[in-house]
Amino acid sequence: MMNIPPGSSPPDPRTPQEPATSPEPPTSPEPPAPPDAPAIRAEGVTVVRGARPVLHALDFAVPRGQITGLLGPSGCGKSTLMRAVVGTQAKVTGTLTVLGRPAGSAELRSRIGYVTQDPSVYADLTVRQNLDYFSAVLQPGRAAASRRRDDVARVITEVDLTSHADVLAGKLSGGQLSRVSLAVALLGTPELLVLDEPTVGLDPVLRRDLWNLFHAIAARGATLLVSSHVMDEAERCHRLLLMREGEILADDSPDALRTHTGAATVEGAFLHLVDQADATATAAGADTNVDTNADTRRRSPR
Ligand SMILES: Nc1ncnc2c1ncn2[C@@H]1O[C@H](COP(=O)(O)OP(=O)(O)OP(=O)(O)O)[C@@H](O)[C@H]1O
Numbered sequence: 001m002m003n004i005p006p007g008s009s010p011p012d013p014r015t016p017q018e019p020a021t022s023p024e025p026p027t028s029p030e031p032p033a034p035p036d037a038p039a040i041r042a043e044g045v046t047v048v049r050g051a052r053p054v055l056h057a058l059d060f061a062v063p064r065g066q067i068t069g070l071l072g073p074s075g076c077g078k079s080t081l082m083r084a085v086v087g088t089q090a091k092v093t094g095t096l097t098v099l100g101r102p103a104g105s106a107e108l109r110s111r112i113g114y115v116t117q118d119p120s121v122y123a124d125l126t127v128r129q130n131l132d133y134f135s136a137v138l139q140p141g142r143a144a145a146s147r148r149r150d151d152v153a154r155v156i157t158e159v160d161l162t163s164h165a166d167v168l169a170g171k172l173s174g175g176q177l178s179r180v181s182l183a184v185a186l187l188g189t190p191e192l193l194v195l196d197e198p199t200v201g202l203d204p205v206l207r208r209d210l211w212n213l214f215h216a217i218a219a220r221g222a223t224l225l226v227s228s229h230v231m232d233e234a235e236r237c238h239r240l241l242l243m244r245e246g247e248i249l250a251d252d253s254p255d256a257l258r259t260h261t262g263a264a265t266v267e268g269a270f271l272h273l274v275d276q277a278d279a280t281a282t283a284a285g286a287d288t289n290v291d292t293n294a295d296t297r298r299r300s301p302r
Pocket of ligand 1 (some may be wrong): 045049050056072073074075076077078079080229
């Protein structure tokens with residue numbers, strides 16, 4: 001879980017505070033994004049990790065107020081894409097617009113909740129103490145005290161941890177810990193929630209409960225981008241981005257995917273699309289070989 005306090009950082013005491021010699025002219029604020037604009041729009045988004053491109057010129061849109069599932073096998077680039085969306089990934093090129101602003105803009109920090117795969121709450125604090133702490137990071141100052149109290153009470157109820165509010169985080173089960181991370185992400189009532197494999201390792205009942213919670217959050221108008229490598233979770237999403245090897249194989253609703261591919265399940269549709277992509281790549285390779293051979297023949301001495 002990432003905890004990004006909203007607004008600008010306090011001034012660095014090592015940084016001279018005098019005004020710059022040629023101050024930048026004030027810029028007019030950007031106009032708000034139209035209400036029907038997608039929550040996320042990617043155009044030609046490429047990410048390089050180490051020396052290797054791991055996302056390849058991705059184009060897609062995530063509609064507002066819905067749950068979009070980001071599904072694909074381990075290592076296909078789901079976490080990398082999520083990191084690019086929340087602005088923590090280096091070497092991102094192309095255009096990535098989030099809630100009408102360039103991904104990573106400081107203004108987005110308070111509008112996005114992000115839960116990483118590893119719960120990052122303090123094991124030696126209780127659930128409530130963790131939430132009090134993160135709430136104070138988000139909304140510092142005495143004037144915000146009662147708002148913080150209300151927020152903490154609200155998110156504890158939302159994730160159904162009232163009976164464990166005063167239990168140390170270190171004594172919670174994996175599922176309870178996931179819900180604490182989610183509660184932290186919900187503190188600022190974010191417009192966009194980015195959840196990296198939130199149900200991994202949970203039993204079916206907890207998974208169902210969490211998905212019900214995701215739907216309740218979406219019903220309030222928030223947008224959720226939820227990654228998973230478990231294909232049966234796809235059926236619970238409004239929209240799907242199916243990924244493989246750093247590429248988007250499909251960007252559609254579960255129903256439309258099944259219809260287009262003639263498969264009974266999203267997993268069947270995914271496998272169909274993988275086979276199709278492989279066949280296209282093989283055909284392209286064969287063409288290249290033919291061309292290469294022809295080229296070699298042309299250049300070979302007779
Ligand atoms: N720190 C790193 N340096 C270089 N390459 C990395 C790094 N982290 C991940 N990668 C590579 O980037 C690719 C995408 O990884 P990523 O973690 O985004 O996949 P994922 O789909 O989220 O996988 P999982 O479901 O297992 O979490 C993988 O091939 C991985 O090996």
